[in-house]
Amino acid sequence: MTEPKPLSSAQTSGPDQEPANGEASGNVAAPVESRRARHDSSHEISTRAAASVLGAPAGVQALVLTGSSKGTSKVVGGRLTIGKAADNDLVITDDTVSRHHCEIIRAPDGLHVRDLDSTNGTKIDGTRIREAMVQPGSVLRVGEVEIQFKPTTQRVEVLPSDKSSFGPAIGQSLAMRTIFGILERIAPTDATVLLEGETGTGKDVLARALSAGSHRSSKPFLIVDCGAVTYSLIESELFGHERGSFTGAVATRQGAFELADGGTVFLDEIGELPLDVQPKLLRVLETREFRRVGGNKTLQTNVRVIAATKRDLQREVAGGKFREDLYFRLAVVPVTVPPLRARRDDIPALVNHILKLAGGNDLAVPPETMQALAAHDWPGNVRELRNVLERAIYMAQATGSKEIGVVTLPTGHAAADAAFHFEPDKSYRETRAKYDAEFEKRYVKWLLGRHTGNISAAAREAKMDRKHLHDMAKKHGLRGNEAEDS
Ligand SMILES: Nc1ncnc2c1ncn2[C@@H]1O[C@H](COP(=O)(O)OP(=O)(O)OP(=O)(O)O)[C@@H](O)[C@H]1O
Numbered sequence: 498m499t500e501p502k503p504l505s506s507a508q509t510s511g512p513d514q515e516p517a518n519g520e521a522s523g524n525v526a527a528p529v530e531s532r533r534a535r536h537d538s539s540h541e542i543s544t545r546a547a548a549s550v551l552g553a554p555a556g557v558q559a560l561v562l563t564g565s566s567k568g569t570s571k572v573v574g575g576r577l578t579i580g581k582a583a584d585n586d587l588v589i590t591d592d593t594v595s596r597h598h599c600e601i602i603r604a605p606d607g608l609h610v611r612d613l614d615s616t617n618g619t620k621i622d623g624t625r626i627r628e629a630m631v632q633p634g635s636v637l638r639v640g641e642v643e644i645q646f647k648p649t650t651q652r653v654e655v656l657p658s659d660k661s662s663f664g665p666a667i668g669q670s671l672a673m674r675t676i677f678g679i680l681e682r683i684a685p686t687d688a689t690v691l692l693e694g695e696t697g698t699g700k701d702v703l704a705r706a707l708s709a710g711s712h713r714s715s716k717p718f719l720i721v722d723c724g725a726v727t728y729s730l731i732e733s734e735l736f737g738h739e740r741g742s743f744t745g746a747v748a749t750r751q752g753a754f755e756l757a758d759g760g761t762v763f764l765d766e767i768g769e770l771p772l773d774v775q776p777k778l779l780r781v782l783e784t785r786e787f788r789r790v791g792g793n794k795t796l797q798t799n800v801r802v803i804a805a806t807k808r809d810l811q812r813e814v815a816g817g818k819f820r821e822d823l824y825f826r827l828a829v830v831p832v833t834v835p836p837l838r839a840r841r842d843d844i845p846a847l848v849n850h851i852l853k854l855a856g857g858n859d860l861a862v863p864p865e866t867m868q869a870l871a872a873h874d875w876p877g878n879v880r881e882l883r884n885v886l887e888r889a890i891y892m893a894q895a896t897g898s899k900e901i902g903v904v905t906l907p908t909g910h911a912a913a914d915a916a917f918h919f920e921p922d923k924s925y926r927e928t929r930a931k932y933d934a935e936f937e938k939r940y941v942k943w944l945l946g947r948h949t950g951n952i953s954a955a956a957r958e959a960k961m962d963r964k965h966l967h968d969m970a971k972k973h974g975l976r977g978n979e980a981e982d983s
């Protein structure tokens with residue numbers, strides 16, 4: 498089973514505290530006893546980038562960047578001694594390091610470093626010091642060895658939920674129960690949640706369940722579909738506009754952040770948000786203040802934000818299509834909902850759940866039908882499963898059958914439909930070229946498959962030139978079982 502990557506554990510520290518190059522080694526993470534983590538008050542849930550939001554305490558660790566002990570790290574407690582001798586807290590055996598080289602004292606005002614009369618000295622930013630303060634992120638040079646001080650990533654293992662549902666969302670698989678475990682704890686907080694996952698995996702259901710499980714449940718839950726709203730209106734949709742601020746703005750209008758005050762704003766398809774609107778969203782997330790389009794009054798808003806996307810937002814960030822700062826603001830609690838094919842043990846429970854909802858409660862599901870359903874790959878995920886079942890219920894009812902019969906599962910054709918994924922910044926020509934090539938490949942594969950690789954027979958059936966088919970097969974790495982000139 499595929500486990501969703503950010504979920505098995507959650508970490509404190511984010512862009513606010515993390516120095517630019519900082520990946521903490523896992524062994525420095527201080528495990529928090531999980532039972533405590535489950536029962537303590539919600540603010541102690543610590544997730545990636547969440548420290549500032551959730552108030553989780555961040556420790557400091559010393560990480561050796563160079564020399565023979567490179568990669569070693571130690572959490573700085575009250576005092577940390579560094580040197581070559583074995584009785585130091587952080588032992589570094591490089592030649593340029595003295596036996597008792599320096600010490601770090603953690604005081605309420607920050608980290609103090611004191612050189613212990615070392616031979617080669619202790620330096621901060623190139624300056625030799627006897628005693629000084631070190632800032633998180635700064636690098637200390639102990640002899641020739643570099644040591645960086647940075648906030649610890651504190652791991653809090655969130656255990657999978659004991660329940661196989663979270664609000665209306667059903668799931669028995671470990672992957673889903675892990676998500677439920679996190680969402681149960683995060684729901685009552687105001688933490689921003691980013692839901693990632695393929696189409697139909699249940700991001701919408703989970704967003705609603707989160708809102709329903711919060712103290713904002715009686716307040717508005719407003720959805721802004723950033724992919725559906727036209728470019729020119731998205732800002733107005735989010736922040737509202739003043740009368741006359743643009744052509745067509747005949748009346749003043751309130752946006753989602755104003756209308757949802759006290760409640761939740763669900764930013765669906767956040768990956769589609771235009772780059773130039775992203776800073777405006779970032780501002781409202783940071784300050785909880787905004788202005789209507791064309792307005793000059795700053796308005797306050799008290800909303801909880803949940804965002805969802807089918808895209809891999811980190812990849813979008815890497816590709817310059819999504820702002821990194823906004824990504825981190827949104828991904829306070831990142832949750833990746835795995836595709837249904839990666840959690841097949843959810844299928845039987847989902848089948849029963851959907852049957853009940855769709856009025857097929859009294860219909861039996863024969864084992865072979867259930868097996869077929871569980872074996873299918875479901876490119877459209879739970880939505881596709883629901884569609885197939887609703888059709889099957891209808892068929893059973895129409896024929897007076899007492900069971901869900903042979904379900905016609907979508908073929909590769911439907912899978913190909915689901916695989917269409919248009920990218921807004923690609924031209925028609927580029928998009929077409931990509932899908933033409935994909936079409937060609939799938940077609941040739943299918944055609945040759947029908948004729949067990951016999952190119953002549955395949956070409957005859959498709960009324961194509963045999964050489965052309967042969968070239969196409971070759972181009973796509975598909976092999977016909979005849980030589981071209983046979
Ligand atoms: N875990 C689940 N339990 C019950 N129903 C589910 C679950 N996941 C999805 N569904 C159902 O499947 C359908 C699709 O789910 P949903 O709309 O939440 O998907 P989505 O991830 O938002 O998809 P998209 O990216 O296309 O918007 C809905 O009818 C929803 O009720």
Ligand SMILES: [Mg+2]
Nearest residue numbers: 700701765805
């Ligand atoms: Mg959705």
